[in-house]
Amino acid sequence: MIWYATSERAYEVACIEPESGAVLLSFGKHRGERLADVPDDYLGWMLSGSGRAFLPDDFLEIVKAEVRSRRPPVVDPPTVSWPDSRDTTSLVGFASEAPAADVSDYLRHLDETIRWMVRVLDTRAGDVVGEQVEAAIRQEEQTP
Numbered sequence: 001m002i003w004y005a006t007s008e009r010a011y012e013v014a015c016i017e018p019e020s021g022a023v024l025l026s027f028g029k030h031r032g033e034r035l036a037d038v039p040d041d042y043l044g045w046m047l048s049g050s051g052r053a054f055l056p057d058d059f060l061e062i063v064k065a066e067v068r069s070r071r072p073p074v075v076d077p078p079t080v081s082w083p084d085s086r087d088t089t090s091l092v093g094f095a096s097e098a099p100a101a102d103v104s105d106y107l108r109h110l111d112e113t114i115r116w117m118v119r120v121l122d123t124r125a126g127d128v129v130g131e132q133v134e135a136a137i138r139q140e141e142q143t144p
Contacts (some may be wrong), residue, residue: 003059014059023062035066043067082106 003011004010006028012026014035023035030038045051046063055063083090083106115135 003056005054006056007054013055014062035062038066040070082109085110112125 003013005013014025014027016022017034020034023032025031025035025038027118028042030042033044041064043066047060047067047142048054050055052060082102083094085091094106098106118137
């Protein structure tokens with residue numbers, strides 16, 4: 001399969017590598033690279049107005065599928081209600097009574113939330129505040 005630009009001059013933009021079945025780009029700074037190896041920002045550019053102007057729709061669907069495949073998996077909902085993280089008694093009860101998989105999912109959720117909050121703080125207040133929060137987290141992790 002070969003995809004061609006939809007512009008006035010219909011040049012090759014991608015093809016399927018016969019040996020592996022991988023999609024290879026045939027244009028731009030990532031010419032010759034597998035779509036799976038192309039950086040996220042370039043995939044975003046292809047899906048933006050600039051790329052949409054000349055890339056065929058069926059190829060753009062493949063790019064969208066690649067972007068979706070890079071997203072982290074969605075965590076299954078817990079089989080029991082998650083505790084209020086502000087209530088120590090609730091947290092201890094949850095850790096003691098809930099199935100281990102739910103406790104693990106809850107801890108993973110908290111970890112992802114903290115990391116997201118650190119990124120927000122880095123953006124809002126600069127790296128100094130983010131580093132202070134990360135240092136506090138590391139200190140908490142080392143406390144028995």
